[in-house]
Amino acid sequence: MQRIGVFICHCGTNIAGTVDVKAVAEALSHEAGVVFSTDYQYMCSESGQQLMREAIREHRLTGIVVGSCSPRMHEATFRKAAAAEGLNSYMVEIANLREHVSWIHKDMKEATEKAIILGRAAIAKVHLNAPLQAGESPVTKRALVIGGGIAGIQTALDIAEAGFEVDIVEKSPTIGGKMAQLDKTFPTLDCAACILTPKMVDAAQHEKITIYAYSELEAVKGYIGNFKAQIRRKARFVDETKCTGCGICTEKCPMKKAPNEFNMGFDKRGAVYIPFAQAVPKVATIDADYCLMLKNGKCGICSKVCGAGAIDYKQQDEIIEREYGAIVAATGFNPIDAKVYGEYGYGTCPDVVTSLELERLMNAAGPTNGTLLRPSDKEHPHTVVFVQCVGSRCTETDERGKPYCSKICCMYTAKHAMLIREKYPDTDVYVFYIDVRTPGKNFDEFYRRAVEQYGVHYIKGMVGKVTQNGKQLRVQASDLLAGEQLHINADLVVLATAIEPDKTARSIGTMLTASMDTNDFFTEAHPKLRPVESPTAGIFLSGVCQGPKDIPETVSQASACAAKVIGVLAKDKLTCNPCVASSDELLCNGCSSCEKVCPYGAITYTDKEFRGPNRTTLIRRVASVNPAVCQGCGACTVACPSGAMDLKGFTNKQIMAEVDAICK
Amino acid sequence: MSHSNHATEQVLRSSGVDVRKCMRCGKCTATCPAFDEMEYHPHQFVYMVEKGEIEKLAASPSIYKCLSCFACVDRCPRGVEPAKLVEAVRLSVIRKQGQNHMSPDAIPALLDEDMPQQLFVTALRKYSK
Structure with missing residues (x-):
């Protein structure tokens, strides 16, 4: 039997204005297993936490129920306070009496009744809580920045300056983005190229930065600290390592009918081209839609005039795989x-x-x-x-x-x-x-x-x-x-x-499992307090992909984003959420239902030996969960037909006990 | 500023227009081909209905100058549909009790090339259901 302490918070008048907090504490004190029950003005305050810690010591509490605001707000606070007294953090449960009760009800009698019911549910759950230990996962100390405009460049430079490796993936042949096309910049009227191109060069020359231009993100797997990304390096038909950027091929190319994207189609460029004089990397690219040699095998002039022997009509797309600790969307x-x-x-x-x-x-x-x-x-x-x-x-x-x-x-x-x-x-x-x-x-x-x-x-x-x-x-x-x-x-x-937002943002958002709004802008983890983080752990946002902004704002946000990335990469290990799924191998029938619904690819099946009757061994196919990859969403527990899959901290039994307590 | 009265409510209901959506950009008035003929212009229409000045509108010849071309409806970035307000005010005048009403059979005989187009359109709308 647990020894449970109940703490009802007034939240000033936020809760106490609509809920009779004293009546709630009194009612819950009679519940089975409750050895201590009280109310307090601000449980989250230093003295409120002190009150909880003293109660844990004096009454030798083994479980805690706090009736307060949403667990999103202060669950961590109360878990920490319990841990400081040697109580396992996961023995703390929150009954949400603010968002779920006082803020949405007007009638005090009704609200108080509901608060008591939610308190009972939390107590019923604590009875079945088991101590959980958080695991750790390593951090790959390298970041990926998707997009090489001013946002991506600034984020990459700041991360690199802190001493971490950064890769920039840019889909066009050069970095620089929209800013490279601008004439002057407001409000100071300095020339965009004059302030941008030195930064492009800085990025190219930085020993910690690798630029994959003319490349696109193909696939992403994994989770914060341990992403695996596939990058498609599109065929330029020019060997980047040999090309000197002299531009002779672009002059001699006889095909001059390709619209020049950099000049918004106002003039034409050759089939082999360098987007603009300050392009980074300054390497020629052959446009396969216009090149006569690639289309019908007749021409080959660029190859003849290239002194470096860099032209390679047989070049193929190449897919490279890299590991990252954090990923930045800067898709513009x-x-x-x-x-x-x-x-x-x-x-x-x-x-x-x-x-x-x-x-x-x-x-x-x-x-x-x-x-x-x-x-x-x-x-x-x-x-x-x-x-x-x-x-x-x-x-x-x-x-x-x-x-x-x-x-x-x-x-x-x-x-x-x-x-x-x-x-x-x-x-x-x-x-x-x-x-x-x-x-x-x-x-x-x-x-x-x-x-x-x-x-x-x-x-x-x-x-x-x-x-x-x-x-x-x-x-x-x-x-x-x-x-x-x-x-x-x-x-x-x-x-x-x-x-x-750029048309590619939607598909990249899907790859990153990063949420987006109806306009295809990436959404922030919190619109005010976490503006450069995606709700998906390890994904960060830089520049206009999050919402319209000008250059000064983009640069500030890009640096803020870098600071958040550095915060992840600076850690050697990340604490994992212990509330993950686990499979009872004796119940598992090997049906693969859980594997199919898992959005994170955390479940694998293995053949395992089991002891059978009469000293025989049986080989059975059973599910196993990788706790580092599992995000605890619970989809598998619902899909499992044999009840073998369960979520730690939210077991089927715990949930049913809560429902029973509510329906009592 | 905005006070509700029966006439305003009737115009809002029969037009189905939400005048609060207007952001006062003036694209309706910029686009109106009958601008020079009108005392009140499309953007003023929206504003006047919002202020409840239906009587002023109903008394103005502007409501018969509207061509019902619906250019303002088509181009309004906020989906306000000013021409529908004009139409509604016109209907509120025509439908007043004790007025002379037109029968659809009478229309062909009345057609002449100087007749404002909107009268014809209004008549069709009124009697098509």
Whole structure:
């Protein structure tokens, strides 16, 4: 028989305001096995814990029931207090009297009754509790970062600086991500390439960082501290170890019809290409969709001109396997396809462009060498109209847009407007906005500068439609403050398109068993207090894959993410959860049901010898659980037809005892 | 600001529009082809219904200037559907007791090219069920 102590917490008035805590403590004191029962204002406080510890000593308690807040909140606190008195942590049970009772009920009588019932259930469970010992698992001291944009680069650099190995997996031929395509960065207007490319080089040169560019994550197995990842190194048809990045092949390639993704398709590149001059790794890649040699075996010019002998038309995809202690998702974003907004003329009028396209049209390394020329006739535009919130802030059921604010558009549009007015003072610039959202250090000042110093026309209203009108674009818009409808003849229209998570995020999220929201952004373990961790242990979040953010925010979050990863990698061993499944081999009938439902691959079957009647031995196929891999979800215990599978700490008997106590 | 009255409730119910979804972006007014003809414009319609100013709307010729082209409904990013409010206010006027009502058989004879299109559309909607 257990000697049980019951402790009912007031939680200030959180519980005591709706539950008669004294009556609960009194009622529970009469339960079988209860030798001590009391209530206290704050059980989680130092003095509350002291009260529990003294009771354990004085009354030689073997089990504890705390009626308090959710176990998610303070179970660890009370387990620690019990352990300090030599009582096994797993002899502590929580009856959730706050979230399950006081916060959701109004009537005191009803609430008190329910609190007593939940207390009884917890007591019934404690009677069957057994001490459990937490095991340990080793930690592989290496991290994997998925995505090589500014978020991934910063996270990798910080982890590497702390002395741990990091691998970056990037699906495109170079790291750098979206930031590499930008012209200037707000609010300081420093050139994106000037601040990013040194970081790319730092990452490439760091002895602890390995960059797997032009590679994709293929599969992930395992758990925190012990992940196994398969990485597909896509065939570049160029030997990375031999290529010097001289670029002769890219010049001599006769096939010049491939759209240049880096310049948003405004110009063409060769079938063999280096995305941009500062690419890291600076290695050529052959685009198999365009290469004449790979398509029909005729050409081979790049191979002839390559002095290093790096071209290898026979190269195959290669799958490598690596072990990691922690994995970082830094999969980034893309602008949505503006073609769905037919009324704005994108895709039909060549002079309607997206903001990311404008970045390239204004970039010194872009297709126009930094001179702003409109795509249709390469003329300098004299009237430019910016449209905000294209696909952002739509209603939940909208088929074309996103319900969230993309956060970065107000600031980059102010930047674009300002830069155009500075370079070309003869240009009229209009910005149609719903709200101008500029929270951030020096952000609102920046926007006001665009209005006051640079004379950008900010108009509260929206563009309704854009049509081609001869060489110009006719923009029909509203000016809500003036109560007018405007018709503007514009030369260039720029759409601030919403951003969305990269298309690969969903499949990567599935591989990592990391949860995502309806917009495919990764969800955090806690939106305020654990913003860079996924609810799945060992998976961390960096950059826009978690939600829209600008560069300063992305870099801060990337470093925060690195700190969390370092926290894992710095440990030699991780404590495992002892509440794992175990199989009773004598009951197991070898049906494999549990193995099929286990989401973690923790169950294996082995042939084992058993003693049979008359000194015979029987060989039977039985399940065994790897306690380091098991996460204690309990799916197998439900699937097992013979009742052989049980979850430690939540055994079938314990659960039934609780149900019985509730139904009594 | 917003006070509920019978007329407002009736317009909200018969239109099925949730005026609170409006974020005041003005895309409806930007997109409206009949803007120049109207005293009150689509975004004002939404705001006025929210404020309960149905009588002002009902008395305005704007409700007959709406072409019922539904461009505002199609392009509203918040799914507010301003044209349905116009329609509802129009119906509330037409359905007042003691008014002269049109019979569907009478419509063809009344058609002429200067007649506002919305009258025809309204009549069809009203009598199609």
